[in-house]
Amino acid sequence: MNRTRSLLNVGFRDVGDPGRPRSLDVHAVLFDMDGTLVESAAAIDRHTRMWARRHSLDPEAVIRASHGRRDIDVIRELAPQADPHAELAWFDHLSCTDAAGVHAAPGAPGLLATLPPRRWGLVTSATRSVARSRMAAAGLPLPDVLVCAEDVAAGKPSPEGYLTAAARVGAPPSRCLVIEDADVGLRAARAAGMPALAVAGPPGPVHGHRIAGLGALSVTAD
Secondary structure, three states: OOOOOOOEEEEEEOOOOOOOEEEEEEOEEEEOOEOOOEEOHHHHHHHHHHHHHHOOOOHHHHHHHHOOOOHHHHHHHHOOOOOHHHHHHHHHHHHHHOOOOOEEOOOHHHHHHOOOOOOEEEEOOOOHHHHHHHHHHOOOOOOOEEEOHHHOOOOOOOOHHHHHHHHHHOOOHHHEEEEEOOHHHHHHHHHHOOOEEEOOOOOOOOOOEEOOOHHHOEEEEO
16 A cells, blocks of 8 residues: 555644544654653753853753754854864764663653554654664664754754655655654744644644643554
């Protein structure tokens, strides 16, 4: 069967209206990684604070500015005097060698196990080496469709990453469901013309519906 003709039915409840079950029929599910499939906030905050101190920057301000974004974009914005590629290499080495506190998000292993191969993908602001490292640390499989920081000219909130993933799974953007935790990623999904579910933060996301977590989702394939 042509994968773009079969459907995945994704059931969920919006935290703003939990009494009303909802569902979406889609061809593919595209996940963000950090904060969505992988709980890595402790490691990311630790590394970001180290980098901020390295450049005499306010760690809290850097953390706020960096949520969901590519490291290279944050480096260029906040440390324009530095060699961005050298700084990115520093970040990548630290991220790949210090995975303390990195683990799978609740519900992630079970949810991924219900999705057929090539019906899901990963669109992350992390580099490929960091994505491989964190997914391995979390004990999660890598999908065939993996779009990382170096695969796009513009990071989130640009829709480029999600549109690239849609092309790779062979599905129209409107039939790809994005699952994200960061506003920049939700804005990227909106710009790509994709429905979205947010897994963190208060009700009323910038795009799509808010869910309590991955364990709240159910997926069936026709």
